Amino acid sequence: MKKVITYGTFDLLHQGHVNILKRAKEQGDYLIVGVTSENYDEQRGKLNVMQSLFERIENVKKTGLADQIVVEEYMGQKIQDIQKYGVDKFVIGSDWLGKFDYLNEYCEVIYLDRTVGISSTDLRNSKNNILRLGVVGNGRIAKRFVKEARFVSGLEIEYVFGRNENRLSEFCKDYSLVGYDTDYDVFLEKVDAVYIALPHTLHYVFAKEALLKGKHVLCEKPITLSLDEAKELYTIAKENNLIIQEAIKTVYAPCFARLLSMVKSGVIGKIKDVEATFTKLINDKTLREYDLLSGGGSLTELGSYPLCLITKVLGTSPKKVIYTDFKDKETGVDLMNKTTLIYSNAIATSTVGIGVKKEGNCIISGTEGYIYIPAPWWKTEYFEVRFENQSKNKKVYVEFTDDGLRYEIADFLKAVNTKKETYKLTFDESLFISSVIDAYKNNGEFSFEKEYICLE
Numbered sequence: 001m002k003k004v005i006t007y008g009t010f011d012l013l014h015q016g017h018v019n020i021l022k023r024a025k026e027q028g029d030y031l032i033v034g035v036t037s038e039n040y041d042e043q044r045g046k047l048n049v050m051q052s053l054f055e056r057i058e059n060v061k062k063t064g065l066a067d068q069i070v071v072e073e074y075m076g077q078k079i080q081d082i083q084k085y086g087v088d089k090f091v092i093g094s095d096w097l098g099k100f101d102y103l104n105e106y107c108e109v110i111y112l113d114r115t116v117g118i119s120s121t122d123l124r125n126s127k128n129n130i131l132r133l134g135v136v137g138n139g140r141i142a143k144r145f146v147k148e149a150r151f152v153s154g155l156e157i158e159y160v161f162g163r164n165e166n167r168l169s170e171f172c173k174d175y176s177l178v179g180y181d182t183d184y185d186v187f188l189e190k191v192d193a194v195y196i197a198l199p200h201t202l203h204y205v206f207a208k209e210a211l212l213k214g215k216h217v218l219c220e221k222p223i224t225l226s227l228d229e230a231k232e233l234y235t236i237a238k239e240n241n242l243i244i245q246e247a248i249k250t251v252y253a254p255c256f257a258r259l260l261s262m263v264k265s266g267v268i269g270k271i272k273d274v275e276a277t278f279t280k281l282i283n284d285k286t287l288r289e290y291d292l293l294s295g296g297g298s299l300t301e302l303g304s305y306p307l308c309l310i311t312k313v314l315g316t317s318p319k320k321v322i323y324t325d326f327k328d329k330e331t332g333v334d335l336m337n338k339t340t341l342i343y344s345n346a347i348a349t350s351t352v353g354i355g356v357k358k359e360g361n362c363i364i365s366g367t368e369g370y371i372y373i374p375a376p377w378w379k380t381e382y383f384e385v386r387f388e389n390q391s392k393n394k395k396v397y398v399e400f401t402d403d404g405l406r407y408e409i410a411d412f413l414k415a416v417n418t419k420k421e422t423y424k425l426t427f428d429e430s431l432f433i434s435s436v437i438d439a440y441k442n443n444g445e446f447s448f449e450k451e452y453i454c455l456e
């Protein structure tokens with residue numbers, strides 16, 4: 001019996017898929033079809049697959065052509081499958097010509113002509129119109145964003161908004177954009193959604209304006225510097241059936257999702273303590289980070305990361321929040337800030353600093369073990385689950401590719417296309433993070449008791 005194997009994502013199964021499965025089957029007597037898992041697709045940068053693994057497998061089954069279906073979960077699996085199942089022929093479409101020649105060592109490799117004029121990408125794009133996303137701001141993060149957005153299909157970035165024409169023109173040249181605007185109204189007319197990468201104090205005004213003009217908003221953290229402003233933005237978005245999402249990249253990373261599901265499934269028992277640290281030394285006191293009026297300081301600059309992790313693990317209802325900081329005498333900003341959240345059955349500490357350096361790791365402790373995420377834990381890629389009995393320890397690795405912004409971009413696109421807020425960072429969670437930052441910066445009304453200790 002001649003065994004043939006072929007692989008694909010098979011998203012929105014189309015005639016091109018059916019043709020290749022038929023022709024692959026004709027190459028032998030028994031056809032094995034490998035369908036890529038969600039995790040594997042994410043890792044290799046295929047971020048907008050619309051159907052779940054289950055649906056894609058069901059569709060392949062329905063063709064009646066597969067004698068066996070396997071799930072492709074990691075790079076290098078093909079060699080193992082070929083050996084494990086005793087495969088004689090590996091078949092794939094001509095778009096992969098040459099890429100799998102290395103498999104010739106294990107079986108015959110056959111490239112078949114691709115069916116012309118159809119692909120899952122085209123089908124996804126025709127189902128959801130391409131999202132025209134405009135970039136508001138032209139600083140460092142905006143540049144990284146444009147580069148990363150190229151890995152996400154289903155959206156295009158053509159325009160950037162800003163104030164300085166020379167810099168905008170350079171930005172357009174460097175990143176091959178169509179053009180720039182210095183008039184926000186004109187800019188908004190050309191886009192369906194905006195990514196706001198402006199200094200913190202400008203988030204609210206620019207996000208609000210965009211929402212009022214019917215545009216979806218992806219906004220850099222912290223979404224606003226006051227809880228009331230954040231609430232207002234979310235209300236406008238909800239009333240107008242628009243998406244507003246806070247761009248805290250950590251929560252969108254594939255490994256972070258793995259981490260959370262392990263924590264929530266009780267692998268380390270009941271969670272009793274969370275400690276997360278993020279420091280980034282900034283010495284130049286002329287920078288925005290040292291300007292109190294521009295929302296400078298450790299907590300506003302870096303607090304969103306540890307606070308979002310704490311929120312995802314322990315929720316939005318601490319009894320008490322204690323802020324301990326020490327301030328820069330000249331500028332008044334917090335050089336280091338320890339925010340302790342006391343929940344009814346657990347305690348969490350966020351430590352951030354722009355004037356103090358510390359190991360940037362995270363430890364989540366439970367009644368049966370703990371999870372250790374080494375620095376930089378906020379670019380979550382690797383963690384260890386540790387127990388008293390060390391033979392039970394586990395190590396988990398899920399790649400965080402390049403800058404990792406592509407994950408939040410893909411998630412935002414999905415939210416816009418489905419008109420549903422992401423579960424990865426809900427409005428309520430985002431509002432809670434705002435309330436913790438606001439309670440420190442200002443003195444609004446909060447659901448938790450607040451205490452403040454200032455160190456010399």
Ligand code: CTP
Nearest residue numbers: 008009010016020092093114115118119120121
């Ligand atoms: N295929 C084909 N003809 C097409 C589309 C796909 O022969 N018009 C083949 C591919 O070469 C591959 C298999 O079908 O061997 C599964 O491809 P997959 O990547 O799932 O489909 P695409 O439509 O190419 O998906 P995408 O647009 O997301 O890359």
